Amino acid sequence: MSLELTAPAPDAPDVAEDGVWLADIETGETYAPFDEIRYTGEGGNLLEVRYAEPPTFEDFQGQGRGVWRYRAALPFEEGVTLPEGDTPLHEAPRLREDVGVETLRIKHEGMNPTGSFKDRGMTVGVRVAKELGVGRLACASTGNTSAALAAYGARGGMETLVLLPSGKVAAGKIAQAALHDARILEVDGNFDACLDLVQELAARGEVYLLNSLNPFRLEGQKTIGLEILEEFRDDYGRFPDRIVLPVGNAGNTSALYKAFRELVQSGALDPAEVPKLTGVQAEGAAPMVEAIENGWADTQRWEEVETRATAIRIGNPVNAPKALPGIRGTGGTAVAVSDEAITEAQRDLAREGIGVEPASAASVAGLRKLRDRGVVDAGEDVVCLTTGHLLKDPDAAFEAGGKPEPVPNDLDAILDHIGAN
Numbered sequence: 392m393s394l395e396l397t398a399p400a401p402d403a404p405d406v407a408e409d410g411v412w413l414a415d416i417e418t419g420e421t422y423a424p425f426d427e428i429r430y431t432g433e434g435g436n437l438l439e440v441r442y443a444e445p446p447t448f449e450d451f452q453g454q455g456r457g458v459w460r461y462r463a464a465l466p467f468e469e470g471v472t473l474p475e476g477d478t479p480l481h482e483a484p485r486l487r488e489d490v491g492v493e494t495l496r497i498k499h500e501g502m503n504p505t506g507s508f509k510d511r512g513m514t515v516g517v518r519v520a521k522e523l524g525v526g527r528l529a530c531a532s533t534g535n536t537s538a539a540l541a542a543y544g545a546r547g548g549m550e551t552l553v554l555l556p557s558g559k560v561a562a563g564k565i566a567q568a569a570l571h572d573a574r575i576l577e578v579d580g581n582f583d584a585c586l587d588l589v590q591e592l593a594a595r596g597e598v599y600l601l602n603s604l605n606p607f608r609l610e611g612q613k614t615i616g617l618e619i620l621e622e623f624r625d626d627y628g629r630f631p632d633r634i635v636l637p638v639g640n641a642g643n644t645s646a647l648y649k650a651f652r653e654l655v656q657s658g659a660l661d662p663a664e665v666p667k668l669t670g671v672q673a674e675g676a677a678p679m680v681e682a683i684e685n686g687w688a689d690t691q692r693w694e695e696v697e698t699r700a701t702a703i704r705i706g707n708p709v710n711a712p713k714a715l716p717g718i719r720g721t722g723g724t725a726v727a728v729s730d731e732a733i734t735e736a737q738r739d740l741a742r743e744g745i746g747v748e749p750a751s752a753a754s755v756a757g758l759r760k761l762r763d764r765g766v767v768d769a770g771e772d773v774v775c776l777t778t779g780h781l782l783k784d785p786d787a788a789f790e791a792g793g794k795p796e797p798v799p800n801d802l803d804a805i806l807d808h809i810g811a812n
C-alpha cells in the first residue's frame with residue numbers, strides 16, 4: 392500500500408509539473424497539480440502531493456529558518472509569508488521529572504504568527520490559491536484555521552469566508568478572524584456540519600477550500616516534523632522516540648507521517664529512527680482513539696461531541712485514512728483524556744512558563760496517561776506538540792488559573808492583604 396513507511400519513492404507520471412503531482416491515496420490515480428481545482432479523487436478519496444525527488448537533510452542546509460527552509464520538501468520555492476515556523480522546542484525539566492521520561496521537549500506551535508500551527512499550512516495553501524487564480528478563500532473551523540486563513544488571506548490580498556460552530560469558538564480566535572476582516576458565518580451546528588457545508592460551497596465553485604482536506608495545507612505542516620527532527624538531532628545527536636500530539640481532523644498526524652515517509656524514501660532517515668506518532672483526543676470527541684482500539688481502517692463519525700478543548704471538538708476526522716496508517720506504521724498509539732486532565736496539563740505547562748490553549752495541553756495529558764499505563768517507557772525521548780497559544784482561549788485560562796483579588800487603593804491595606812504587615 393502506498394502509505395507504508397517503507398514504500399519506495401514513486402516515479403513521476405506524465406501529469407507531473409516540475410516533479411510535483413497529486414495522487415489518490417486509495418487508487419493511485421494521478422492528477423496534474425495546478426491545472427484544475429481538485430480536493431479529492433474519485434468517490435471522495437483523499438489526495439496527497441507527491442514528488443519525483445524526496446528531500447534529504449542536506450537539502451535544508453543554509454536555507455534560512457522557518458517553513459521555507461524546507462522548500463526542498465514543498466511544491467514551491469516561496470509562499471505568502473508572515474513568516475511562520477521556527478518555533479521553540481522548550482525544555483520542561485520539572486514536568487519531565489514528574490512524568491518520568493528520559494527526555495521531554497515541548498514544541499510550542501502557539502508561537503507562530505497567528506498563534507497556532509495552522510500558519511504553516513496557510514503559507515503554502517494561500518500560495519496555491521494564487522497559482523490557481525481563485526477569488527474567495529474559505530474554511531470551516533473550530534477557530535484557529537479561521538484565524539490563520541483570515542491573516543494569510545489578508546496578506547495575500549484575497550477575500551476570506553469562514554464557517555464557525557456557533558458558541559463553540561474561543562474568543563481570541565474569533566477576534567483574529569474579525570480584525571483580519573474575514574466574513575464570519577456562525578452556523579447552528581458543530582464543526583463537522585460546518586465542514587460539510589463549506590465542501591458544498593467549494594464543490595459549487597463559490598470558494599477555494601483551505602481546510603486540511605486540501606492536500607497542499609498538509610505540505611506546510613510537514614515542516615513541524617522536519618524542524619523537530621533537525622532540532623532534536625542538533626541537541627542530542629539522535630531523533631526522538633515519540634511525538635505526542637493532539638488530534639482533531641488528524642491533519643497534523645498525517646502531515647508528520649508524510650514528512651517521515653519522504654525522508655525514508657530519500658534514504659535520509661532509517662525506518663527504525665522514525666518517531667512513534669501518538670495521538671491524543673478528548674474523551675468527548677475521540678473517534679480516532681476508537682478506530683485505533685478497534686483496528687478499523689477508518690473512523691466512524693460521532694454525531695455528538697463535547698469537550699472544553701473546543702479546538703478538537705470534532706467527530707469526523709477527515710484525514711483519518713492518512714493518519715491511521717501513520718499511527719500504526721510508526722508503532723504509535725492513540726489515547727483519550729478527560730477535560731480535567733487537560734486542564735491539569737495546561738497548569739503543568741504554565742508552571743514551566745509555557746502558555747497553551749486546552750487542546751494543546753491534551754498532548755501532555757496523554758503522555759502522562761500512557762506513561763502511567765506503562766505504554767510509554769521511562770527511557771524514552773519524547774516531544775509533545777502544543778498546537779495553540781494560551782491567549783487563543785482567555786476564558787479557559789481564567790478558569791484554569793488563579794483569580795484576581797480585589798484590594799483597596801491603599802499601600803497598608805495591600806501589605807496587610809499579602810501578609811507583609
Ligand code: F0G
Pocket residue numbers: 507509531532533534535536537603637638639640641642643644702703748750751778779
Ligand atoms: N490543536 C489545536 C489548537 C487546533 O486548533 C487543532 C485543529 C488541533 C489541535 C487538531 O489538529 O486537525 O490537524 O488533528 N483545529 C482546526 C481548526 C480543526 O479549525 O482550527 P488536526
